[in-house]
Amino acid sequence: KAGVTQTPRYLIKTRGQQVTLSCSPISGHRSVSWYQQTPGQGLQFLFEYFSETQRNKGNFPGRFSGRQFSNSRSEMNVSTLELGDSALYLCASSLAWGDTYNEQFFGPGTRLTVL
Amino acid sequence: ELKVEQNPLFLSMQEGKNYTIYCNYSTTSDRLYWYRQDPGKSLESLFVLLSNGAVKQEGRLMASLDTKARLSTLHITAAVHDLSATYFCAVVSKAGNMLTFGGGTRLMVKP
Numbered sequence: 279k280a281g282v283t284q285t286p287r288y289l290i291k292t293r294g295q296q297v298t299l300s301c302s303p304i305s306g307h308r309s310v311s312w313y314q315q316t317p318g319q320g321l322q323f324l325f326e327y328f329s330e331t332q333r334n335k336g337n338f339p340g341r342f343s344g345r346q347f348s349n350s351r352s353e354m355n356v357s358t359l360e361l362g363d364s365a366l367y368l369c370a371s372s373l374a375w376g377d378t379y380n381e382q383f384f385g386p387g388t389r390l391t392v393l
Numbered sequence: 394e395l396k397v398e399q400n401p402l403f404l405s406m407q408e409g410k411n412y413t414i415y416c417n418y419s420t421t422s423d424r425l426y427w428y429r430q431d432p433g434k435s436l437e438s439l440f441v442l443l444s445n446g447a448v449k450q451e452g453r454l455m456a457s458l459d460t461k462a463r464l465s466t467l468h469i470t471a472a473v474h475d476l477s478a479t480y481f482c483a484v485v486s487k488a489g490n491m492l493t494f495g496g497g498t499r500l501m502v503k504p
Contacts, residue, residue, distance in 0.1 A: 311490055321481065321494035334491040368435060372490050379424060379443055380490055384436040 280305065282371045282385035290391045296357040299388045303350050303371030309333075309380065310352040312344060315366040315387075327352055328375035356390075364392045395420045395486040399495035407503055409471050414498045416465040416482035424485040425465050426492065427456050429478045436481065472502045
C-alpha cells in the first residue's frame with residue numbers, strides 16, 4: 279500500500295510570491311491534516327480536512343489556506359510569502375475523523391525556502 | 394489552550410545507559426502519541442496511548458500514560474546509537490485528529 283505522498287519535495291520561492299503544496303493520502307483515507315515545522319516554533323497544526331470540509335484550523339494568518347478534493351487529495355496555498363514561511367510542511371493522513379482513535383501517517387514533507 | 398511540554402529538550406547519553414523523557418500536557422486528553430524524527434526526515438509513529446495506565450513497549454523503548462497526572466514517559470533501556478533522533482510527544486484535545494506537539498527531545502547516543 280502506497281504511503282502519503284507530497285509534492286513537490288523541495289521548493290524555493292521569493293518573498294511576495296504564492297505557493298501551492300499537494301498531498302495525496304493513503305488510499306481509502308479521508309482525513310488530511312497539515313503541519314508546519316520550523317526550528318523556532320516547532321510543529322504547529324495548520325488545518326484538517328475531512329470529506330472536503332475543513333474541520334479544524336490552527337492559529338495561522340489568512341494567507342494560509344487549503345482545500346480537499348473529492349478523491350481526498352489536499353492542497354495548501356500560501357499567498358504573499360514571507361521569510362518566516364520557510365519551513366518543512368508535513369501532511370498527515372488518517373482513515374476517518376471524530377472522537378475515536380485514528381492513527382495518523384505522515385508524508386515526507388515539502389521543504390519550502392523563501393528568499 | 395492545550396500546551397504540551399517535553400523535557401529534557403536535549404539528551405546526550407552513553408550507549409548502554411537508561412533514561413526517561415517526560416511529556417506533560419495541560420488539558421484532558423484521551424490520546425497521546427510518540428513520534429520519532431531523523432534529521433531531514435518525516436515523523437515516524439512509535440506509540441499511541443489511549444487510556445490511563447497504558448503501557449506499550451517496542452524494543453528498547455517503552456511508553457506509558459498517566460491521564461490523571463497528564464503525564465507520559467518514554468523510557469529508553471540500554472541505549473544504542475541507532476536510537477539517536479528527535480522524539481516528539483503529541484496530544485489530541487478535541488474531536489478530530491488535530492495534534493498539539495511538544496517541543497521535542499533531541500537524543501544523541503554516544504558509543
